[in-house]
Amino acid sequence: MKSKNDKLIKQSVLKAAKGLWMAFPMILGTVLLISFISAMVPKSFYTSVFSKNIFFDSLVGSLVGSISAGNPITSYIFGGEMLSHGVGLIAVTAFLVAWVTVGIIQLPAESAILGKKFALLRNFTAFVLAIVVAIVTVLILGVMV
Amino acid sequence: MKFKDKLKRLPGSWYFLFTIIIIYFLFSIFNQKIYLDSLDFFGQIIYKVIPIFVLVFVLMSLSNYFITPKFVMRHLSEKGFRKWFYVIVGGILSTGPIYMWYPLLAELRRRGLNYGLVACFLYNRAIKIPLLPLAILYFSWQYILVLCFVMIFMSVVQGVFLNKLMEVNK
Numbered sequence: 001m002k003s004k005n006d007k008l009i010k011q012s013v014l015k016a017a018k019g020l021w022m023a024f025p026m027i028l029g030t031v032l033l034i035s036f037i038s039a040m041v042p043k044s045f046y047t048s049v050f051s052k053n054i055f056f057d058s059l060v061g062s063l064v065g066s067i068s069a070g071n072p073i074t075s076y077i078f079g080g081e082m083l084s085h086g087v088g089l090i091a092v093t094a095f096l097v098a099w100v101t102v103g104i105i106q107l108p109a110e111s112a113i114l115g116k117k118f119a120l121l122r123n124f125t126a127f128v129l130a131i132v133v134a135i136v137t138v139l140i141l142g143v144m145v
Numbered sequence: 146m147k148f149k150d151k152l153k154r155l156p157g158s159w160y161f162l163f164t165i166i167i168i169y170f171l172f173s174i175f176n177q178k179i180y181l182d183s184l185d186f187f188g189q190i191i192y193k194v195i196p197i198f199v200l201v202f203v204l205m206s207l208s209n210y211f212i213t214p215k216f217v218m219r220h221l222s223e224k225g226f227r228k229w230f231y232v233i234v235g236g237i238l239s240t241g242p243i244y245m246w247y248p249l250l251a252e253l254r255r256r257g258l259n260y261g262l263v264a265c266f267l268y269n270r271a272i273k274i275p276l277l278p279l280a281i282l283y284f285s286w287q288y289i290l291v292l293c294f295v296m297i298f299m300s301v302v303q304g305v306f307l308n309k310l311m312e313v314n315k
Binding site for chain 1: 165243
């Protein structure tokens with residue numbers, strides 16, 4: 001019984017290590033890329049791309065998040081650095097939410113197993129909801145502050 | 146030949162990393178200022194996130210140990226409104242790649258789990274408890290708390306909405 005439990009603990013730790021190792025090149029590459037872009041592009045560029053219009057900014061954030069893929073860790077680092085470069089919280093929130101809820105890359109697998117209509121509708125509604133979640137979250141935070 | 150085979154088997158993310166390293170190498174030769182500024186910024190980020198990764202690793206190990214597909218499946222078979230609650234909790238606690246869960250969800254669909262509940266489960270997978278320390282480091286705990294609550298609420302909205310849409314489309 002004890003050896004079975006030990007085996008389970010070992011498996012759980014190994015699975016976690018494997019998960020982080022699989023994400024390692026993408027995380028390291030993203031951090032290197034962010035650092036490079038930060039050195040190359042002035043902060044004023046980001047503030048000029050995002051207009052401070054809540055609908056436009058959240059739409060752009062959701063679009064970028066939808067076509068991006070990878071471990072959510074990468075999205076937190078990327079989103080956090082976007083924020084420090086002057087991009088608004090609504091755009092960053094829409095980006096973070098779309099990154100983890102819209103799955104363009106997994107769409108073929110999702111369609112094949114759960115049905116095409118379901119997969120398309122789920123991803124489309126998740127895209128729209130990323131905008132809604134971003135606006136509602138920032139409004140609530142604005143009220144709280 | 147063996148080395149070529151090994152290269153072919155490398156995941157795409159490694160090619161991404163190698164490409165970035167090559168760009169750094171080129172800039173170290175042709176534009177040292179940008180190269181050094183980038184390295185300085187890189188060091189700052191790494192210094193900030195390394196301790197958090199240790200915590201993420203511990204939390205990932207714990208969730209792997211306690212939360213298995215069998216555990217989630219057992220609780221998703223509940224009836225009535227409690228089902229929504231278990232679907233939300235199941236989605237939040239589920240680990241591993243999303244595609245791993247598709248066959249299980251398809252099986253639950255055959256057993257009567259409606260499309261809305263499947264969508265709700267998938268939406269809540271976006272909330273990753275082991276990764277929360279890193280998210281809090283970047284965005285503050287108040288922001289993450291509000292975001293999680295709004296996302297859980299919207300997952301139910303999406304579920305209800307999808308049920309209606311799937312009925313219309315039948």
